[in-house]
Amino acid sequence: MKMTLIYPSWPKLDRQTEFHLPPHGPVVFAATVPKTVELHFIDENLQKIDFSENCDLVGLSVMLTCQLPRAFEVAAEFRKQGIPVIFGGIATMLHSDEVALHADSIFLGEAEGRFAAVIDDFQSGGMKKVYNYMDNPPDAGLIGTARREILNRELYNYRGVQMLDLVHASRGCKFDCFPCCTGFLGGKNFRPRPIDKVIQELEAIQNNRLFIVDNSLSQDRQWLIDLFTAMAPLKKKWVSHPILDDDQILRLAADAGAWYVYQAVFDTSDVIRNRIKRLKDHGIAIEGTIILGTDEQDEDYIKRLVDFLLEVELDVAEFTILTPFPHSPIRASLAAEGRILSSDWLKYGADKVVFQPKLMTPEKLQEMYHYAWNTFYADGGHAIKMGKLFRKVIQREMEDDTYYRYNPRMKRSFAKQKSQP
Numbered sequence: 001m002k003m004t005l006i007y008p009s010w011p012k013l014d015r016q017t018e019f020h021l022p023p024h025g026p027v028v029f030a031a032t033v034p035k036t037v038e039l040h041f042i043d044e045n046l047q048k049i050d051f052s053e054n055c056d057l058v059g060l061s062v063m064l065t066c067q068l069p070r071a072f073e074v075a076a077e078f079r080k081q082g083i084p085v086i087f088g089g090i091a092t093m094l095h096s097d098e099v100a101l102h103a104d105s106i107f108l109g110e111a112e113g114r115f116a117a118v119i120d121d122f123q124s125g126g127m128k129k130v131y132n133y134m135d136n137p138p139d140a141g142l143i144g145t146a147r148r149e150i151l152n153r154e155l156y157n158y159r160g161v162q163m164l165d166l167v168h169a170s171r172g173c174k175f176d177c178f179p180c181c182t183g184f185l186g187g188k189n190f191r192p193r194p195i196d197k198v199i200q201e202l203e204a205i206q207n208n209r210l211f212i213v214d215n216s217l218s219q220d221r222q223w224l225i226d227l228f229t230a231m232a233p234l235k236k237k238w239v240s241h242p243i244l245d246d247d248q249i250l251r252l253a254a255d256a257g258a259w260y261v262y263q264a265v266f267d268t269s270d271v272i273r274n275r276i277k278r279l280k281d282h283g284i285a286i287e288g289t290i291i292l293g294t295d296e297q298d299e300d301y302i303k304r305l306v307d308f309l310l311e312v313e314l315d316v317a318e319f320t321i322l323t324p325f326p327h328s329p330i331r332a333s334l335a336a337e338g339r340i341l342s343s344d345w346l347k348y349g350a351d352k353v354v355f356q357p358k359l360m361t362p363e364k365l366q367e368m369y370h371y372a373w374n375t376f377y378a379d380g381g382h383a384i385k386m387g388k389l390f391r392k393v394i395q396r397e398m399e400d401d402t403y404y405r406y407n408p409r410m411k412r413s414f415a416k417q418k419s420q421p
Ligand code: B12
Pocket: 011, 012, 013, 021, 022, 023, 024, 025, 026, 028, 029, 059, 060, 061, 062, 063, 064, 065, 066, 086, 087, 088, 089, 090, 091, 094, 107, 109, 110, 111, 112, 166, 168, 172, 179, 180, 181, 182, 185, 213, 214, 215, 318, 320, 325, 326, 348, 349, 350
């Protein structure tokens, strides 16, 4: 049986350098697909879909709300030809009723230990309209090593530099922040994977540089100590969401290869200033994630915030506009106040205003989004600041002799160049 798995394209943030990370959901999902199924993967951000290709079942893996409009077009094209389509992934869970209108089947929840039964149903002609495991997540020990071999790895580079590989050591998040959907997705629980399985997966990845996509590395202190201690000998370099703000943990993280973290910066307080300083003191760089449009922000507030980011010398900043994604706490409160202006999912890429801000007009907030990007990057674009971050990691790889680990051919050509008169 042949299954084509597709990751539909989505619009990148206006102003951000266009780069494409290897999709994570699809490769983790692929590990749950029985080996008897011949699986072919297409990342539409970088590959063209061949609608005439022969297959028995199409799977659409949809992570973002703004991916949905394209996912629906792709599904319609296959279904027109009589090829059944099953949807899964985060946006499928967040928009299940709407997605069901465009699908033969929808899969809600995590697929580990569950997808083989869907294939059995399909092969016996009885695939169900809905598979719903949202209230019953699998044991995190069932999460296997992602099947990264389904990716065409050569596509994932930026100007010749290999992109990071994505990996996760836990699921869920015990916090329930206002703009976030993870409470709904993961049941507000932290679910760590067994550390030996994580290490096995990290060892298998043919890349020095990783993005650990766990929601938050600040949920369980002892687990972090165990994880970072086990990771240190691998000498990988990695990016992550926030790490527990604690000197011992940050030191262990740095020793385990922490390269830079995404750190939410929501105000200009000393708490944030000190957090940034502590990260820097441990040699960990910072990509600030800054949400624009919260209720306390007006034009001056945003200007002060951008000045602050420049003053504390953030390495990189990613500005987004507050977006009321379905099943986030903020959507419920904005909806109750009648402040949602649009539910056109294409506009839900986090760079367009789709709600009524409290202290600005929607047009002013949109203008301030551009102001923030333009001002922060006035003395060098996003690509230049990213380039500096990459130079930092290359320097560390040279120091601990890991730079050529997955690229011995480069070492030989470098040595040859050096030996030439
Ligand atoms: C990693 C990540 C990213 C990465 C994605 C990289 C990549 N190429 O994969 C990057 C950094 C690019 C990213 C960007 C954004 N992200 Co993001 N991201 C995540 C994160 C942290 C983890 C996703 C993940 O990998 N999960 C682990 C995998 C294994 O789980 P999974 O995909 O659900 O897959 C399982 C099942 O769903 C199932 N499955 C998956 N596919 C399929 C297919 C079929 C057919 C079937 C049957 C089953 C199935 O099997 C898998 C195994 O069980 C989530 C939060 C979260 N907890 O999920 C946010 C999240 C998805 N992101 C979010 C947001 C808001 C964004 C941004 C829009 C804004 C921002 N800056 O954060 C940007 C995009 C901006 C833009 N326009 O360019 C929101 C989604 C909002 C929405 N509704 O659109 C989330 C939920 C976080 C939140 N704040 O609430 N993100």
